[in-house]
Amino acid sequence: MIPVVESENGTSKILRKVYYNNLKDFLMTDLFEGYIHGHYLWRCDICDRYFFMTTARNQLYCSTVNKKYGVPCSYIAKHPEVTKRKMKKQRKSDSLYYVLWKNRYDSIRKNKSLSKYSANVSAKAKELIDYYFNLANVDFDYAENQYEKDMELSKIYEEAMKD
Ligand SMILES: [Zn+2]
Structure with missing residues (x-):
């Protein structure tokens, strides 16, 4: 492994330059890099x-x-x-994104029983969290970058009260 200094816009960065003798070595290294990152x-x-x-x-x-x-x-x-x-x-509860969904679902139900929001708005809010949850389960980019933002309760109600 050779450290390499690269300059970019006046700042220097130390990078690694790695040579592999064969593809297998590269794949193994890549695998362990993956493990390192969890x-x-x-x-x-x-x-x-x-x-x-x-x-x-x-x-x-x-x-x-x-x-x-x-x-x-x-x-x-x-x-x-x-x-x-x-x-x-x-199962739904197997999903990584379930905990947040459940949390929002409980809040929506509670707010409904306290009559903070109408049945109609509550139903729409539930539809929204279901939609975001399902999307998160099939789209990793969405799950990582947008799911939590979309699941913000105030945003959900805002959206649910439109039209
Ligand atoms: Zn597959």
Whole structure:
């Protein structure tokens, strides 16, 4: 491993330059780099490809678009009719994004019972959190960058009270 100094707009950065003797060495290094960053290698049950999952919580299927069906494998798992194959069904509570969903769901129910919001607004709010939750489960970019923002309770009510 050779440290390399690169200058960019007057600032210098130290980077690593790594040479590999063969592809296998590179793949092994990449794998361990993944582990270092807390990712686990897992084999997708649907497309049989390996992918890094970000937690150990039952993420059985990858989020790569499955070329055969044109949707991510994680989506196929939830909608097995896409392939007509029977999949192990993932339970809602298995999802990484469930805790936040449950938290918002409880708040919406509580606010409804306290009559803070009408039944109509509450139903719309519930629809919104379901929508965001489902999206987070099939779209990793969304899950990582937007899900928590969209799940902000004040934003949800704001959206639910439109029109
Ligand atoms: Zn897959």
